[in-house]
Amino acid sequence: MSFAFYGPISFMDQVVREIFSAQSLKIFYNPSDPVLISDRKAVKGQNLDKPVQDLKRQSDMAVAVDTTYLTELLVKVSEERDRDAFACLFEHYAPRVKSYVFRLGSDELMSEELAQQTMLQVWRKAHLFDPAKAAASTWIFRIARNLRLDHYRKERHFDYDEQDLSLIEDDSDSPETEMDRNQHASIVRNALQRLPQEQMEIIRLSFYEGLSHGEISEKLTVPLGTVKSRMRLAFKKIRQSLGDAL
């Protein structure tokens, strides 16, 4: 059985996309977080830093708990083939994967089809999920990304195999490997919110709009080298915040 129907991108799709991309600009700002970047100066002036930080911490915790819960659901699917847990995951992730694929340029039908395919893969591959290595959201993102590239862009994405040639010893004994992956996810999200605008922008274009570094360079009319160095700087800051959190 297939739910495939790849029609041309309709007018409605375009309309939805425009509304949608306006919303997606807010993506890096947690909506439950009262501090949007533009508000920051005002907040500082009023010396409200502390309560604001407390609120922020609460919302971080809510995200972390949520992420932990979703990861537990995926473990249930993995270990017990639990259909109810799968249905919960579907409810949470199918619309999100659909939005992700849509935002990157597919039409609505295709986006929904790929969301279904992604969830089907989640079921099929659940036995490979290792909660010590990834949060559920990261694992599902990987599946969605790869499926989208295979189906839509016709450029495959190749997965690496960690079992390959284990002759090479792991000299990356950074303490970060010990961190709970769910906690890890919310730290990365917070670090993103603190990035300078120009770095956040290229991350948004790359991860949220699916532009290659070359395309970003053209779009922003900055040299390719600048795009790459902003990428490197952004990641450096994200890594630092993971280090700080220990």
Place this chain on the structure above:
Amino acid sequence: MSIHHHLNDATLMAYAAGTLSESMNLVAATHLSLCPVCRQKVEQMETIGAGSLESEALLPVRTEALNQVMNLIDLEAEQTAPEPANDHIKSVFPSPLSQFVPKDYEDIPWRSTAPGLKSFVLPGIQSRSGTVRLFKIAPGVTIPEHGHGGTELTLVLKGSFSDEIGRFKAGDIADLDGDIDHQPIADSAEECICLIATEQPLRFKNMVPRIMQYFVGM
């Protein structure tokens, strides 16, 4: 064997976001299969992508979407899954690469490209830009100095080479931008085998290799 030359963080970010071209992606994935340091970074970067899934702007799915998937799952549960065709000879190549090449170096249909240099273009890479090829460089042979139209990834699978940047051994990857010229030389007793992805054809500095390039299609 430990790895000293890694993928650039910017390249890893593109891999994580899913925006690398297919040819670069294959070589990056092959290095990742060998390199725990880069793997750990990619896992951190993919968390950024996961953040995009957790965004608040949502498109609902049709109410029957879940049932359709559930039906497929039931259907699969009824059928006994066919055993995957398992040929028992294990490839010597890392898994991302193994689907594109024979199982061993000996079985690769090398084509002589220049004295001391053989190459094999990987079939089945559908990239709109760039190709992936294996190079076999005899000990002591130098590849003429060249730059690249775009980024070039060179992963050493066997042997070693040196260039202006350093010495590259098995597992090492040279992640070069277009503006770097280099002149690699196979510098150990065994031949050097590398996997190379280029976004655009190499640009040789001198006329002779350029003419050679015309004939050998390098």
